[in-house]
Amino acid sequence: MGRLDGKVALISGAARGMGRAEARLFAAEGAKVAVCDVRDAEGKVVAEEIGADAIYQHLDVTNEDEWAAAVAVTTNAFGKLNVLVNNAGIAEAAPLAELTLDSYRRVTEVNQTGVFLGMRAVVEPMTAAGGGSILNISSIDGMIGMNHIISYVASKWAVRGMTKTAAMELASRGIRVNSIHPGFIHTHLSVEDESHLAATHALLDAHTAKLAPMRRTGEPEEIANLALFLASDESSYSTGSEFVADGGLIAGYPPPGVS
Numbered sequence: 001m002g003r004l005d006g007k008v009a010l011i012s013g014a015a016r017g018m019g020r021a022e023a024r025l026f027a028a029e030g031a032k033v034a035v036c037d038v039r040d041a042e043g044k045v046v047a048e049e050i051g052a053d054a055i056y057q058h059l060d061v062t063n064e065d066e067w068a069a070a071v072a073v074t075t076n077a078f079g080k081l082n083v084l085v086n087n088a089g090i091a092e093a094a095p096l097a098e099l100t101l102d103s104y105r106r107v108t109e110v111n112q113t114g115v116f117l118g119m120r121a122v123v124e125p126m127t128a129a130g131g132g133s134i135l136n137i138s139s140i141d142g143m144i145g146m147n148h149i150i151s152y153v154a155s156k157w158a159v160r161g162m163t164k165t166a167a168m169e170l171a172s173r174g175i176r177v178n179s180i181h182p183g184f185i186h187t188h189l190s191v192e193d194e195s196h197l198a199a200t201h202a203l204l205d206a207h208t209a210k211l212a213p214m215r216r217t218g219e220p221e222e223i224a225n226l227a228l229f230l231a232s233d234e235s236s237y238s239t240g241s242e243f244v245a246d247g248g249l250i251a252g253y254p255p256p257g258v259s
Contacts (some may be wrong), residue, residue: 160179
């Protein structure tokens with residue numbers, strides 16, 4: 001038996017990276033999956049690769065009407081909705097003194113408002129299904145600060161707090177809500193140009209090789225495995241909690257002179 005047999009999952013930002021890995025793994029473990037993204041061509045490919053257990057639906061997470069449509073398409077196709085992964089996210093880097101208001105709002109609209117809209121959109125269908133699991137993808141930047149990405153840090157801290165409030169409110173409906181806090185992962189997060197992807201990942205690898213106790217960057221599949229646990233009934237007593245997967249990066253600083 002698959003660990004998600006009989007469950008239906010909606011995953012935002014599922015055309016690439018962690019969302020794609022989650023969609024593939026969830027389907028392999030028995031779930032029906034709605035692959036949702038704004039990158040239609042790539043998202044359709046992911047759904048087609050999965051096959052009959054997946055559908056693709058365009059979803060701009062900042063648009064409440066598109067959330068309603070995505071939920072309706074999912075429940076019409078598969079009969080119910082048990083799992084939501086709020087995975088879609090963006091980052092834009094700039095020093096605080098140079099950051100524009102438009103940029104700040106753009107990041108928080110996707111990363112924070114998008115999570116709010118997603119959670120709100122699934123409350124009733126999950127209640128009707130007898131409960132469910134909401135996974136909000138935050139970041140280690142939702143637990144610490146980082147230079148030059150104040151909008152991203154603000155949004156990810158917000159996701160952490162929103163997760164706890166939603167968990168408190170929705171427990172009586174049988175809905176669990178948890179946040180996942182990845183460290184540096186090999187994804188496209190702030191890299192749109194494929195020609196720059198390898199160079200960006202090389203920089204990440206150099207950074208984590210020096211600072212993370214595990215001395216490496218994470219892979220999307222490793223976050224997907226954590227999401228699988230939280231989506232499944234194996235995590236039935238976990239709600240309102242943070243689950244960190246960062247190779248030990250924020251566990252603490254090494255003593256002086258120790259690398």
